[in-house]
Amino acid sequence: MSEADRTSCDAAGVVAGIRAVAATIAEHKVELTRLDRDIGDGDHGENMARGFTAVLAKLDAGEPDTPSAVLKLVASTLISTVGGAAGPLYGTAFLRASTAVKEATTLDPQAIVTALTAGRDGVVARGKAELEDKTMVDALTPAVNAARAAADAGGDVAAVLRAAANDAAMGAAATIPLQARKGRASYLGARSIGHQDPGATSTAYLLEALAAVAEKAP
């Protein structure tokens, strides 16, 4: 099997997911940059697109053969090409996810929850953001919780990722009324209110792409 399916996902499936993520990020590059211009420095879309373009190039040069190795490739590529706050944070997330599923040749729903949780924990460990600080954590934490609930309820891979994606999107939208307390947007104080956090938004797009790929799998 070379695609994610409903009960588990192998290395090729993870690659397909990452390719979809790259496409989504490219598609939303301008929007992410615009969001970052409102409350940051206007580079988030460009940073993420640069990173995932590099990831695609690496994958084209040779696809690793375990899910963990794919995630590690993504991690190291993002760390060395994205820069800014998002580079080390997403890099750490993928690195921790990779480590968390090190032995698995395919990822079942529980493994996906494990990977997501480890990724979120990595972001929190590096960035020290709490919920409602108006960061990507506000998309990641609802996503992790929803994924766990879906997996515990017996959901398949697609169901788990769908739950994660939906709640990430809600989490991203819910950053709008918040005042930023971490990252560049925090400099704005109350003026950060009324804008959606770019990092939370890219997290939501990323999970949406993974969910969509999983749903399309046979």
Added chain:
Amino acid sequence: MSEADRTSCDAAGVVAGIRAVAATIAEHKVELTRLDRDIGDGDHGENMARGFTAVLAKLDAGEPDTPSAVLKLVASTLISTVGGAAGPLYGTAFLRASTAVKEATTLDPQAIVTALTAGRDGVVARGKAELEDKTMVDALTPAVNAARAAADAGGDVAAVLRAAANDAAMGAAATIPLQARKGRASYLGARSIGHQDPGATSTAYLLEALAAVAEKAP
């Protein structure tokens, strides 16, 4: 007599004329600067206004008692405060005019023609501009010619200055279709065509102010 009259003009009359010039220049400062912005560097109005403001201050501190001394005061003040091309050119004009009427206690129509001619010759000597080079010479030379004709025809002071002012104004307007060959506007080549020369315009305003004062004299 403390004002210009119809047959001659004493020191006080020259002072009255210069004060009127200062007022006119101040009034047209923005317009002169705008003309200079089109084909120069946008400072002619400011330069002239700075100079004549300084002249007023000098006159307030004490009015010289011969026409020549008044003209010399104007010359040295313009030279030391205007800068740019206009400063030395107008300065030289007033200096040569002053020298040309050195002995006179009042200026009759022929003396006025002598002063105007000397002033124009001074500008040409310093700036080397020929007619139709699109400079103040294009206002000065018609003014000198008209003044001479008026004086030769027996015109009084007011008539001489009126003739000079009218032809200076026509000369200034006639610079519009010309291509500049001297001064900053010459850098523009053919793009200087279609704009009125700022220096010719200030010359026309200057003579208009003198004529108006002479006409109002009893």
Added chain:
Amino acid sequence: MKKIINDPTTVVTEALKGVALAHADLVTVHHDPDFITRADGPIQGKVAIVSGGGSGHEPLAGGYVGPGGLDAAVPGAVFTSPTPDQILAATQAADGGAGVVHLVLNYTGDILNFETAAELADAEDINVQAVVIDDDVAVKDSTWTAGRRGVGGAIPWYKITCAAAARGDDLDAVVAISKRVVANVRTMGMALTPCTVPHSGEPSFTLAEDEMEIGIGVHGEPGRERTKLTSANEIVATLLGSVVEDLPFERGDNTLLFVNGMGGTPSIELYLAYNAAREFLAERGIEVTRSLVGNYFTSLEMQGMSISLLKLDDELTELWDAPINTAAMRRGV
């Protein structure tokens, strides 16, 4: 977007090539990963100083590489902190065996990327210590923000930290001096116009013809408040008022006054503002014993300025006066 560029994605690379060609006597530019080192480095036995950050702040940081200045600088993409592999490579290239100081400006991205690089350098047995500057009084320093930004104060901080290393101080001593500068410098900035990041193509914010932004950062982030454009004297009073009050600076203090242009401000305005700043400080009895005026830490073509004040003691003054030979700052050599 009006810029003298060929392609928004290659601006930094092409500019780095220009730097390499224009300053071959002072610096060596490395590519993939990108970093800049002293042409005569590494200096064995000297503590090496490495800094960096997003591009677009030129001459920061490559313009300060050279004898008496930085040993290496790491340019990120425009307004984006550099990546750990760049920082690691620069750290390795600069290391002269006496340890390396990372001078990090306080932005989440810079902190995270330099942290990762330091861990990696540690694994290579390079002794790295980081010092972080956060001199921007426009930002509230509290647990509820990412902390104050590192802004204009970075220039005297670079100069003095590097001079300590150049005179032979060991790693701990250099770090101590560096932290003393951080403790004694404060800055606040303002902008008349925004700037446009090349790949974005849109201004970072918009300001009406009669508006200015007070408390601006150096990345085109909007500032603390938007107000009507006022006179130079009032702007200076707003910026310096916050700066003086914060440390606080007091009557009789000796200081370095630094009026920094944001890239698009003509120096006639900077000197005019400097004059206003001197009057402001003179009224308060604060002595200005050293000065710097110019575009030293910029935000692309942004028009505006920041004012920094550094409390000087004899040692900091001596280190400020010490020789430096770099593209952007040169004296005594």
Added chain:
Amino acid sequence: MKKIINDPTTVVTEALKGVALAHADLVTVHHDPDFITRADGPIQGKVAIVSGGGSGHEPLAGGYVGPGGLDAAVPGAVFTSPTPDQILAATQAADGGAGVVHLVLNYTGDILNFETAAELADAEDINVQAVVIDDDVAVKDSTWTAGRRGVGGAIPWYKITCAAAARGDDLDAVVAISKRVVANVRTMGMALTPCTVPHSGEPSFTLAEDEMEIGIGVHGEPGRERTKLTSANEIVATLLGSVVEDLPFERGDNTLLFVNGMGGTPSIELYLAYNAAREFLAERGIEVTRSLVGNYFTSLEMQGMSISLLKLDDELTELWDAPINTAAMRRGV
């Protein structure tokens, strides 16, 4: 008009006060009439070098006053040449008994005012010789114009002329060197945006978002032609193409390449353009042996650049390399 100023009529005076306070070690600023002299001058027995022009071109000319640089600079109102009494006072203050060279940029106003000042100085028994620079290839040099303008080439011209005086050349020798620079330097400029003279309050011209002005002068005068904004490589080819063809510069020539910012251009763009210029010259076999990149002769906040090329021989190179200690240029001291 967005500027950090108090009053359009006092901009130059206030900025001069700032210069005096910021650079008291290098220069003395005199008022009424306004001029700037070396703090350690006049230097007895040395040929004195005096230059000046309108303000708004900072660091020209006051930023080049100091040891190895000018003995005096005379700032006019913004974009307006100084008056003869200013120039005379500066000439008298700079004179060290070995004669004075007036370095005059070719503009009608500057020529006329410096001419008058030289006559007045002559009457005071000061031996003054004027050298005029007219390096701007954008202007047709013919009897039908005021001649070419003096633009960016003035910077290497200042440096080299002043170095000749500093090494002890007599008046004739200094003048000869100075004229050799004029004969060997050519420049052309362009602008992306206009600038606004403070007292005028209006931009000197307007350019659409996709337009640039080629052959611009340094006073906000419109240029030779208005074209669509193109790439840095194409802009450089247009400017340098005209420059190289004019002298002409030839394969094997050693040159100084100077990329000058108009005041509002960030240095990342200047270095990018410098890189493009190096490629352009390399293709033609023209060697670049010395370089200068930065905002050295500006037009207020105008965005744009000029490119100058100076053909170097050994002596000019040595004089370029000689020490100078001024606010805007410093090396070897």
